[in-house]
Amino acid sequence: MILEWSHSARLALEVMVNMLINVPETVVADALRGIAAAHPSLTVDVDNRVVVRRDAPVAGQVALVSGGGSGHEPLHAGFVGPGMLSAACPGEVFTSPVPDQMVRAAAAVDGGSGVLFVVKNYTGDVLNFDMAAELAEDEGVSVAKVLVDDDVAVTDSLYTAGRRGTGATLFVEKIAGAAAAEGQPLERVEAIARQVNGSSRSFGVALTACSTPAKGGPTFELPPGELELGVGIHGEPGRERRAMMTSREIADYAVHVVLEDLRPSSPVLLLVNGMGATPLLELYGFNAEVHRVLAERGVPVARTLVGNYVTSLDMAGCSVTLCQADEELLRLWDAPVNTPALRWGC
Amino acid sequence: MLDAAFMRRWMSATAAAVDREASRLTDLDSAIGDADHGANLQRGFRAVTAVLDKEAPDTPGAVLALAGRQLISTVGGASGPLYGTLLRRTGKALGEAAEVSREQLAEALGAGVTAVAQLGGAAAGDKTMLDALLPAVEALGESFAAAAEAAGGGALATVPLIARKGRASYLGERSVGHQDPGATSSALLIGALAEAAA
Numbered sequence: 001m002i003l004e005w006s007h008s009a010r011l012a013l014e015v016m017v018n019m020l021i022n023v024p025e026t027v028v029a030d031a032l033r034g035i036a037a038a039h040p041s042l043t044v045d046v047d048n049r050v051v052v053r054r055d056a057p058v059a060g061q062v063a064l065v066s067g068g069g070s071g072h073e074p075l076h077a078g079f080v081g082p083g084m085l086s087a088a089c090p091g092e093v094f095t096s097p098v099p100d101q102m103v104r105a106a107a108a109v110d111g112g113s114g115v116l117f118v119v120k121n122y123t124g125d126v127l128n129f130d131m132a133a134e135l136a137e138d139e140g141v142s143v144a145k146v147l148v149d150d151d152v153a154v155t156d157s158l159y160t161a162g163r164r165g166t167g168a169t170l171f172v173e174k175i176a177g178a179a180a181a182e183g184q185p186l187e188r189v190e191a192i193a194r195q196v197n198g199s200s201r202s203f204g205v206a207l208t209a210c211s212t213p214a215k216g217g218p219t220f221e222l223p224p225g226e227l228e229l230g231v232g233i234h235g236e237p238g239r240e241r242r243a244m245m246t247s248r249e250i251a252d253y254a255v256h257v258v259l260e261d262l263r264p265s266s267p268v269l270l271l272v273n274g275m276g277a278t279p280l281l282e283l284y285g286f287n288a289e290v291h292r293v294l295a296e297r298g299v300p301v302a303r304t305l306v307g308n309y310v311t312s313l314d315m316a317g318c319s320v321t322l323c324q325a326d327e328e329l330l331r332l333w334d335a336p337v338n339t340p341a342l343r344w345g346c
Numbered sequence: 347m348l349d350a351a352f353m354r355r356w357m358s359a360t361a362a363a364v365d366r367e368a369s370r371l372t373d374l375d376s377a378i379g380d381a382d383h384g385a386n387l388q389r390g391f392r393a394v395t396a397v398l399d400k401e402a403p404d405t406p407g408a409v410l411a412l413a414g415r416q417l418i419s420t421v422g423g424a425s426g427p428l429y430g431t432l433l434r435r436t437g438k439a440l441g442e443a444a445e446v447s448r449e450q451l452a453e454a455l456g457a458g459v460t461a462v463a464q465l466g467g468a469a470a471g472d473k474t475m476l477d478a479l480l481p482a483v484e485a486l487g488e489s490f491a492a493a494a495e496a497a498g499g500g501a502l503a504t505v506p507l508i509a510r511k512g513r514a515s516y517l518g519e520r521s522v523g524h525q526d527p528g529a530t531s532s533a534l535l536i537g538a539l540a541e542a543a544a
Contacts, residue, residue: 024385069422092389094380095423123512124423127465131418131427154516161515212381215372219381234380236513239520 015217017314024213028070028090035077039340042080049097050105051077052087057111062180062189063087065105066118066173068125069094071212071313072233075169078341084177085118085339093212093313094234096124102132106141114142114186116193118173120165121149122234144186146193148172150202150321152261153230153239164232167271167310167321168200171333174342178335192332196323201262203254204319206231206238206275210312229253233275233312233319247282251289254320259297264324267302269333270294271321276311278318283307286318302330309341347445352542353409354398359538361391367534374527378514383425383527390421390429406446407454410437424512425528428462428475429535435461448543452486452493459483466511473507473514473521478532490543497536501529 021027029046036044043052057063066076067089076088086109091097106115115136119129126147133143148165176193184192206228209218212235219235222228227250230239245253272287274280287306294301302325310319325333336345364371368384375383394413403409414434418426436458440446446454459479468474478500485496502525509521512528 091422092386093382095382095386095421096426098419098422098426100419122424123466124426127424127427128422155518161512164516214385215376215381219376232516234513235376236378236380236516239516239518 017211017217019211019213019216021213024216027213028092031070031073032077032090035340041338042077042340045104048104049090049101050087050108051080051090052105052108053081053085055082056086056109058086059111060113060183061111062113062184062186063106063109063111063115064118064173064177064180064189065089065102065109065115066169067091067097067102067105067129068120068122069096069234072311074308074341075310076173079170079173079339081337081339082346083181083335083337083339084173084342093214096122096128099128099132099135102129103135103139106132106136106143107139110141114144116176116180116186116189117143117145118169118176118193119145119147120169121147121162122164123161125165142186144190146172146176146190146197148197150197150200151232152201152203152257153232166204166233167202167273167319168197168323170271170305170309170342171200171269171321171323172196174337175329175332177337178332181335192329196329199262199325199329200321200323201258202319202321203257204231204233204238204275205229205250205254205317206312207244207316208277208314210235210276210315212313227317231312231315231317233310235312235315247286248289250318251286251293251320255290255293255297258320258322259299262322262324264299264322266324266326267300267330268294269323269325269329270301270304271309271319272304272306273310273319273321274308275315275317275319276308277314277316280307283318290320303333347447348406348451349445350404350406350409353406355542356539357391357394357398357409357413359541360535361395363534363538363541364388364391364531371527371531374525374530377524378509378517378521379527380513382423383531386421386423386425387429387531390417390426393417393420405440405442405444406451407437407440407442410434410440413437424466425531428466428528431465432458432462432479434458448490449487452483455486456483468511471507472510473504473526473529474509474511475526475528475532477501477504477507477526478529478536482532482536490540494533494537494540497533501525501533504529
């Protein structure tokens with residue numbers, strides 16, 4: 001069994017892809033220098049890997065800190081700014097940040113109203129943010145945490161690490177960020193963040209594998225003519241492989257799986273998210289199919305966002321996230337936001 | 347008896363083993379995880395040898411505690427807190443003695459492994475690093491070589507298991523047939539311990 005596996009792994013290793021990098025070791029630092037050069041509204045500490053909105057700390061506002069492995073851009077650094085995150089902590093590619101980063105970020109953004117950590121539910125992220133929360137509390141910062149776990153592809157049972165955090169992260173960060181910008185207290189911002197997560201479900205599909213800089217090639221094998229259903233955002237294989245499907249068939253499948261788990265009683269926010277390498281032309285076509293299925297299923301769509309927001313390096317594919325939105329969530333979604341990757345109303 | 351120099355040899359030997367096996371760890375991780383285990387541990391243990399050279403702690407416990415803190419601060423992912431906690435808690439359990447016996451190390455390592463199990467919420471048979479570490483702790487009472495052999499055997503024995511913790515658990519039954527990367531790196535750690543003693 002091991003011999004057989006090693007053979008296929010060697011075959012996979014031979015496939016290398018061209019990357020726009022210098023050396024794998026400096027990919028994250030190089031990108032942070034580029035983010036600093038592009039966005040004067042952000043303070044970027046390249047050495048300590050913390051991205052902070054320039055006007056932080058903002059007195060009278062809860063601060064939102066998120067972070068996670070790199071490779072999902074624009075998540076999270078692209079969502080730092082008024083109306084969304086106060087700071088982001090990028091880890092190595094697909095590796096959660098270390099506690100030191102979140103402690104530093106919390107200290108930089110706490111304006112006295114406390115800090116909410118937005119944590120995607122992966123073992124590493126949870127462990128590192130837990131350690132950071134303890135250390136930040138020791139330094140006198142009030143910290144609350146919200147876990148994002150919206151991916152219906154994973155069975156949430158005692159026998160898994162639980163559902164993964166994917167597209168709903170954007171909804172949580174935007175809506176809780178708007179609540180914080182209104183001056184709502186930490187308990188309320190945390191409760192809203194939990195409500196958004198609890199009201200959101202996602203399902204993702206990969207049309208290709210993705211290639212990490214460290215590996216230089218695809219992290220799993222997905223031959224042309226096949227797709228992987230139920231993938232996460234780390235190039236981890238999904239739950240089922242099938243022969244390639246049309247955009248219409250993928251929309252039918254993905255929306256069906258999401259609606260098995262979420263039965264919206266009010267209009268939904270819809271995120272049609274690209275994994276990184278799928279053209280917007282295809283994503284918009286897919287969005288039309290998703291709207292068609294939702295209409296057939298009697299689910300009204302209140303707002304739609306289409307684009308590459310929670311990506312997986314150079315993976316081709318998409319995910320669908322629905323969030324059941326009451327009037328307050330909708331109002332907070334529409335509130336002004338001014339970040340590198342999401343900007344309206346300002 | 348085992349002194350601070352012994353523990354530093356252990357950490358150096360681990361760093362060398364991780365360097366040697368980094369691409370294998372990454373390959374194992376790409377089959378059932380996210381293909382970064384080799385690179386992450388390489389970065390961590392290089393930082394460990396660097397900080398030990400710089401600060402030169404003078405007791406076995408202080409060496410391991412510092413190594414653990416350094417892993418927590420440099421690795422990230424799940425392996426940073428888990429390996430960091432393993433070494434930090436083992437170091438703390440050794441106290442401030444200038445020298446410790448193999449039996450004392452076995453007992454302290456047992457405390458470290460218990461802390462890892464608590465932090466990760468995992469148990470034997472979940473296809474994690476514990477499947478290499480638990481048998482190693484037991485065999486360390488006998489000899490260093492026996493511990494290394496037990497850890498290696500434990501890592502191999504993860505092949506038919508279904509992953510129940512960490513990223514591999516998302517695959518459910520599709521994780522069967524692959525050796526767990528964390529158990530494999532744990533076997534490297536214990537193998538390096540036997541090297542340091544040889």
